[in-house]
Amino acid sequence: MxxxxxxNIEQIQQHEENDHITHNETVEEAVYRYVRGLDFPxxxxxxxxxxxxxxxxxxxxxxxxxxxxxxxxxxxxxxEVDKTEELLNDDTDLLLRDASPTFxxxxxxxxxxxxxxxxxxxxxxxxxxxxxxVPAFNISSTMKSNLRNVKGFEPVMKxxxxxxxxxxPTLKNKKMFTKEEDQIIDRxxxxxxxxxxxxxxxxxxxxxxDTRKRNHSLTIFWKYVYKLFSHRSKTSLYSHIRRRYHNxxxxxxxxxxxxxxxxxxxxxxxxxxxxxxxxxxxxxxxxECKDHWRNNLKIKSKQLKSKWTPEExxxxxxxxxxxxxxxxxxxxxxxxxxxxxxRSRLQCRFKWKQLEKKxxxx
DNA sequence: CTGTACGGTAAGGGTAATACATGACC
DNA sequence: CGGTCATGTATTACCCTTACCGTACA
Numbered sequence: 186m187x188x189x190x191x192x193n194i195e196q197i198q199q200h201e202e203n204d205h206i207t208h209n210e211t212v213e214e215a216v217y218r219y220v221r222g223l224d225f226p227x228x229x230x231x232x233x234x235x236x237x238x239x240x241x242x243x244x245x246x247x248x249x250x251x252x253x254x255x256x257x258x259x260x261x262x263x264x265e266v267d268k269t270e271e272l273l274n275d276d277t278d279l280l281l282r283d284a285s286p287t288f289x290x291x292x293x294x295x296x297x298x299x300x301x302x303x304x305x306x307x308x309x310x311x312x313x314x315x316x317x318x319v320p321a322f323n324i325s326s327t328m329k330s331n332l333r334n335v336k337g338f339e340p341v342m343k344x345x346x347x348x349x350x351x352x353x354p355t356l357k358n359k360k361m362f363t364k365e366e367d368q369i370i371d372r373x374x375x376x377x378x379x380x381x382x383x384x385x386x387x388x389x390x391x392x393x394x395d396t397r398k399r400n401h402s403l404t405i406f407w408k409y410v411y412k413l414f415s416h417r418s419k420t421s422l423y424s425h426i427r428r429r430y431h432n433x434x435x436x437x438x439x440x441x442x443x444x445x446x447x448x449x450x451x452x453x454x455x456x457x458x459x460x461x462x463x464x465x466x467x468x469x470x471x472x473e474c475k476d477h478w479r480n481n482l483k484i485k486s487k488q489l490k491s492k493w494t495p496e497e498x499x500x501x502x503x504x505x506x507x508x509x510x511x512x513x514x515x516x517x518x519x520x521x522x523x524x525x526x527x528r529s530r531l532q533c534r535f536k537w538k539q540l541e542k543k544x545x546x547x
Numbered sequence: 548c549t550g551t552a553c554g555g556t557a558a559g560g561g562t563a564a565t566a567c568a569t570g571a572c573c
Numbered sequence: 574c575g576g577t578c579a580t581g582t583a584t585t586a587c588c589c590t591t592a593c594c595g596t597a598c599a
Contacts, residue, residue, distance in 0.1 A: 360561090360562085360588085360589065361562085361563080361588070361589080362588090362589095404554090407554085418589090418590080419553090419554095420555095420589085420590065420591085421589060421590075423554085423555085424588085424589070424590090425588080425589080428587090428588080437586090457557070457558095458557075458558095459556090459557085460556075460557065460558095461555090461556065461557090471556085471557090472587090472588090473586095473587085475557075475558080476586080476587075476588095477586095479558090479559095480584095480585075480586085481585085490583085490584085514559085514560075516559075516560090517559090517560085518558085518559075529584090530560095531561095531583095531584075531585085532583080532584080534560090534561085535582090535583070535584085536583095539582085539583095549599100550598105550599095551597100551598090551599085552596105552597090552598085552599095553595105553596090553597085553598100554594105554595095554596085554597095555593105555594085555595090555596100556592100556593085556594085556595105557591105557592090557593085557594100558590100558591085558592080558593095559589105559590080559591070559592090560588105560589085560590075560591090561587105561588080561589075561590095562586105562587090562588080562589095563585105563586090563587085563588090564584105564585085564586080564587090565583105565584080565585070565586085566582100566583085566584070566585085567581105567582080567583075567584085568580100568581080568582070568583090569579100569580080569581075569582090570578105570579085570580080570581090571577105571578090571579080571580095572576105572577090572578085572579100573575105573576090573577090573578105
């Protein structure tokens with residue numbers, strides 16, 4: 186009888202040694218790991234290796250970060266159910282399922298967004314804690330609504346905030362991001378990557394990854410960027426940071442071959458040109474492709490670089506006056522087209538402004 | 548089922564930096 | 574007349590905003 190008990194205890198001990206969730210991982214850590222979809226480092230056999238502050242957790246393959254709720258869309262459902270099963274094989278999920286009957290009953294309604302999930306974890310934490318004999322902790326109300334307040338990141342936020350407070354008054358509604366601003370952005374992103382335990386390269390890929398593959402953590406990243414740099418608009422920040430952090434290998438001058446390919450792509454396109462697609466084909470930022478097309482390639486064969494003749498100038502003036510109302514924006518792409526592509530949109534615009542200036546001086 | 552917020556993209560609008568032309572001066 | 578330096582003009586490279594669409598979510 187006693188012997189049997191001892192065997193059982195040994196078995197349990199053995200089992201728990203094999204278990205990823207060891208007594209050395211606090212509930213907080215377990216919750217963190219689960220919510221972020223992180224894995225332990227494979228080499229982490231010794232429990233003392235697990236270090237909350239050093240974040241030795243590793244990012245799982247993207248596929249593991251999946252929706253928890255079936256989409257009820259054409260054929261997707263079967264696949265999603267399978268993935269939900271997979272999820273339940275995760276130690277943390279089993280742990281939570283054991284701890285909370287609600288989880289075991291309704292796998293299909295495992296909450297999806299972070300605040301909901303944390304809310305649920307909050308419910309089961311005491312149970313997990315007693316079950317596993319691990320130190321419990323009080324999840325704060327801010328943590329419930331916002332994962333970012335876990336220790337470690339707040340000081341970063343504060344530091345960035347302080348630098349920005351000093352910088353913003355000097356900006357005076359500057360349109361362009363200044364060097365100093367960019368430096369702060371870089372610093373923030375560096376810290377963010379450190380915190381998330383991902384490389385800058387990884388981060389760049391994330392910036393340009395498909396929507397569906399984006400994880401919650403990245404959503405939070407943007408929320409914090411928007412909050413920190415609130416003197417800039419969201420779209421401005423979004424495009425600026427994506428422009429700054431990308432992994433497209435080609436940049437700068439265009440080779441003849443590249444121009445050829447771009448030209449073909451654009452010629453084959455319908456009225457809407459899929460720049461993002463073309464960008465990935467050419468391994469260049471989509472915006473660069475678009476700009477090179479409309480500023481250079483579009484009219485390259487017909488473009489004149491000689492001095493404008495008085496007749497040309499007259500045609501330009503009539504064209505603009507005939508086609509655009511005085512207070513209406515002038516679409517210079519259209520104007521360029523109307524000139525049969527002999528001058529680029531920027532040439533037209535420049536000439537127009539120049540003539541306007543001359544007239545006002547008279 | 549529906550309205551809405553929001554992420555994401557294409558198209559549009561623009562300027563700083565640079566290259567190039569011109570002219571003044573020695 | 575040739576060189577060089579300053580200044581004006583045109584082009585290039587790069588950047589930001591707006592409009593719109595589709596999806597997630599309350």
